[in-house]
Amino acid sequence: MTPYDIIIIGSGPGGYSAAVRAAQLGYRTAIVEKYASLGGTCTNVGCIPSKALLDATENYHSVHTKFSAQGIEIKNLTLNFSQLMEHKKGVVRQNLSGLKYLMKKNKIEVIRGTATFVNSREIRVEHESTANIYSARHFIIATGSKPATIPGVTIDKKRIITSTEALSLPEKPGSMVIIGGGVIGVEMASIYARIGVQVTILEYMDSLIPAMDHDLGRELKRIFQKEGIRVLLKKRVTSVSASGEKVTVHFDSDQEDPDQVTADYCLVATGRKPYTEGLGLENTAIQLDERGRIQTNEKLQTREPHIYAIGDVIAGPMLAHKAEEDAVFGVETIHGQQPHLNYHLVPGVVYTWPEVAGVGYTEEQLKAKGIAYNVGKFPFSASGRARAAIDTQGFTKVLTDPKYGEVLGVHIIGARAADLIAQAVIGLHYEITDEDMFRISYAHPTYSETLKEAYLISSGQGAINI
Known part of the structure; x- marks a missing residue:
């Protein structure tokens, strides 16, 4: 069999992003997945289904806590738990359909089965009663992670x-x-x-x-x-x-x-732990660190230079979007490009309501490093948009350099924090100042104005709007 250019093991956000980018760059690409569905943990039992349930239950909660104050009266409200779960399943199905389309559109071969390295150049893929050997010029390990437990606790998956x-x-x-x-x-x-x-x-x-x-x-x-x-x-x-x-x-x-x-x-x-069991890494020179993660260099290469590893299976935050960044970085590195990757600028988001998001240094990290900083903190309760929506819980907090005003970290707990944090990522990426950030125009009234006010406060000026 003619060897592939790139074979990706695992089809989660890191895996499928790597496959699509590789195909876009003209590589003969295959992706190996042992489960019936593509998408890994994120699409099937993680990010996507949890967000479907988070949004749905927040709607239900809002009816009880906000609607009457807004003049909306609903009587005999009930929760159909079965339909709630069906909604979640429907969202997952839609995403899976999109992934299948991406594979077909980009002519990516999907190989079903469990992959094991026979040596550094070949993998054995077992599926049901069959087994086949595949070779490639490059491999990308994107097998993700699985739930971890603690001593004294045995997960029975029932109670x-x-x-x-x-x-x-x-x-x-x-x-x-x-x-x-x-x-x-x-x-x-x-x-x-x-x-x-x-x-x-x-x-x-x-x-x-x-x-x-x-x-x-x-x-x-x-x-x-x-x-x-x-x-x-x-x-x-x-x-x-x-x-x-x-x-x-x-x-x-x-x-x-x-x-x-x-x-x-x-x-x-x-928490979660890297999933490397059964990969046959012992048949290669690939090494694991003390936490069971695959060791890589700054280019995401393992001890076998033609084998890369990305996402939850290596060091760094265990986040779907981090895995996607790893994926593009790895493929473009294979292609001879010089992409940039900085985990310090990967935002973390919690999809409670209000949402929570942060990027850059935390206040605790700055204190531990002995780095001087200013704090600008503005409450959502002082936001006209938040009051109109009855979303007044939380605040926006920015940490900036006292001398030059460079933005060091931004942390938000409040409505739409998951979307607002993108602006902060841009600010940190381009190393701009709190003055740069407060002098741009913000639409009024919006939740984003809490950022403007926090930047004003951190720069030594006072808040100017509500």
Whole structure:
């Protein structure tokens, strides 16, 4: 068989983006996927279905919390949980259809099965009762990640579950305890608390979403508690036991809190780990680091220079858009181009409501590095647009250099933060100043004006608008 130019292993956001870019550049490209559907975790059991449920449940929640104040009265409101899940499935199907179209349009061959490196130049792909050998000039490993757990907790996928199962529960539960207050944990908490599920979050660190600026975590905790979500911080889970239709989570506690929580389900949201099992890496020179990630150089090459690795399987933030950036970077590097990649400028987003987003340095990171900074912080409650929409929770916070005004970090918790953060990414990418950012024109009234006001404050001037 004539070897391919590039074979990509894994069809998540990193994998399919790499395949499309490779095909666009004229390479004979194939993508290997062991599951029935393309798209990986993100499309099937991650980003896409969770956002479908987050948007739908926020609509339901808004009816209860906003509509009457706006003069909209709805009687006998009910939630059709089965239809909620069908909506999610429909959104996933639409995205899968789009991926199939992309593969066909770009003449990318889809190879079904599980890939294992026989040596550094060939892979064996097993599918059902058949096995075939494929070779390529270049390989890109894009196998992603899978849910991680902690000592004392065994996931049974029935009552002790991951986000995969939580996105497809057969019926609405009465209660749920979530281990982990990171991105996955707080998003799943939002989905279920909005529809009346009693939710408890147990977080080991002293803040929700601990990887982000801690002001964001503190504000999100306040909002969650106001919405009836129980948040317990600095709690170390020791064991989880299931009995019938209930599950009990035990954790280290103090005198103020009990040392266990019982609920219908326990969702384990303690992060994800790289998926490298069964790849046959031992048949190559590829090495893993202490966290099980594939080691790469600055060009995303492994110890085998013609084999690249991208996305969750290597160092860096485990984000779909980061994987996509890796993908394009890797393929264009193969093509002889010199693309640019800076993980410091990859934004993080949490799709609760209000949304949470951040890019650049956090205040904690600047303090740890001894870097001087100014803070500009403007509340959404002072925004005319936010008041009109009854979306007054949260704030925009910018961190800038005191001497030159360069924007060092931007952190937002508020309505449409996921969209607003794009402007901040541009500012950091081009190393521009807070004055540059506040002197451009912002439409009024918009949520984006909270950025303008925060830049004004960080530069030493006061806010000028509402």
